[in-house]
Amino acid sequence: MSLLSLLFHWRADASFAPNVTAWKRIPAREGQYAPIPEDLTLALRQSLWGKGGRHTALVTGTASGKTLAYNLPVLDYLLKNPAGRALYLFPTKALAHDQLAEIREMTSVTAAAYDGDTAGHIRAKVRANAQLVVTNPDMLHMGILPHHPQWEAFFSQLRFIIIDEMHVYRGVFGSHVANVIRRLKRVAAFYGAEVQFMLTSATIGNPHELAHTLIEEPVTVITEDGSARGEKHFLIYNPPLTDEKLGLRVGVREESIRVTSDLLSYNVQTILFGRSRRSVEWMLQRLRDKWPGKAGDIRAYRSGYLPQQRREIEAGLRQGEVRAVIATTALELGIDIGGIDAAILAGYPGTIAGTWQQAGRAGRSEDASLSILVASANPLDQFLAHHPDYFFQRSPEHALLDPNNLLILLDHIRCAAFELPFQAGDSYGNLSHAQTTEFLDVLQQTGDIHHSAEKYFWMSDTYPS
Known part of the structure; x- marks a missing residue:
């Protein structure tokens, strides 16, 4: 039967x-098929990641090969550049561990999870040795960015950031995640990293708008689905x-x-x-x-x-x-x-x-x-x-978020100030210098930060999570 x-x-x-x-x-x-390129690194990086380091969003149906599309160029790069690093963000731990198992089956790249299930005695080894780290936005917010000095070796060599299932990041949750990504970019820039983003999503109504709002960078959106599909x-x-x-x-x-x-x-x-x-x-x-x-x-x-x-x-x-x-x-x-x-x-x-x-x-x-x-x-x-x-x-709904919501924004500027001092002239996300300064002045009035020698320093005893 x-x-x-x-x-x-x-x-x-x-x-x-x-x-x-x-x-x-x-x-x-x-399905639409093409031969495997002889020079995998060059071909994949040009066709999948875009020439000139463009950030890419893949928006196609379920089981269309999105995971393979980002794994191939990232893993190929890490195999040929062992000092390189990559960060994979998944919305859930279950999905992160599922993808981690797949990566370990594919390659000898040193990959590890860093989340609430990671034992304390393993975390230092992950920070020191993992070429590829899979995690989730909550752990990035609470367990990685506040402790970025311990991740100096990782951030200084960070090359790729993958954001999977970006359609999940909408509403209040998505607005928080967009600010976590702002802080991630700020820390990565502090260590001199030039990162390239790749995002994936199920079909939504506004993929370009969502991807651009999340990472605040120009994004090339790929929607053509050439995968085979049964009836x-x-x-x-x-x-x-x-x-x-x-x-x-x-x-x-x-x-x-x-x-x-x-x-x-x-x-x-x-x-x-x-x-x-x-x-x-x-x-x-x-x-x-x-x-x-x-x-x-x-x-x-x-x-x-x-x-x-x-x-x-x-x-x-x-x-x-x-x-x-x-x-x-x-x-x-x-x-x-x-x-x-x-x-x-x-x-x-x-x-x-x-x-x-x-x-x-x-x-x-x-x-x-x-x-x-x-x-x-x-x-x-x-x-x-x-x-x-x-x-x-009907077409799928639009995914909407507002990273500049005042309550959300102020909390993340607090976190950003804890992670790194703001300097005079700095801006945060897509805020202008003047707008950023207004928020910093508010935090100075509340006693959270202190302005000295053209810098704003965190003054509270606790992490503002």
């Missing part, structure tokens, strides 16, 4: 087909009515379990996205109750699990031992979980971009794949179920 057999069955199933409000078939696409079926499914007069329907979790159970009966490896940790655990138990003989093949994945548990589940998915996983958005990002055949979304994630991101977790090979959005009773879900063209014809 196969996915296509199940789809054929569903089309004729009186308990399923009437509830499908949209069935969109996205045809397969052949994809995308269904919007509205659970059946239980009370037509009141408009009551079967619950989204119950119906998502039923759909997932059908997929399991056809041996289709499936990921089921829940909206909360509680709903994930509830659906896990219900699905295991339906399949008591396969309880070990059905797992949950969410924040709060130990790193070892998460790695075990990820490996089980890649190897095909785990046939169904119920997950929160913790598995929405690009963690390698192999060739999942079907993705079930128990409720609308809230954005068109987020919906395509979760749906894209299925179909990471050239085989046919399936994504189903199961509508909840939420009015927005019901609107999409009754007007599916609105969803399919």
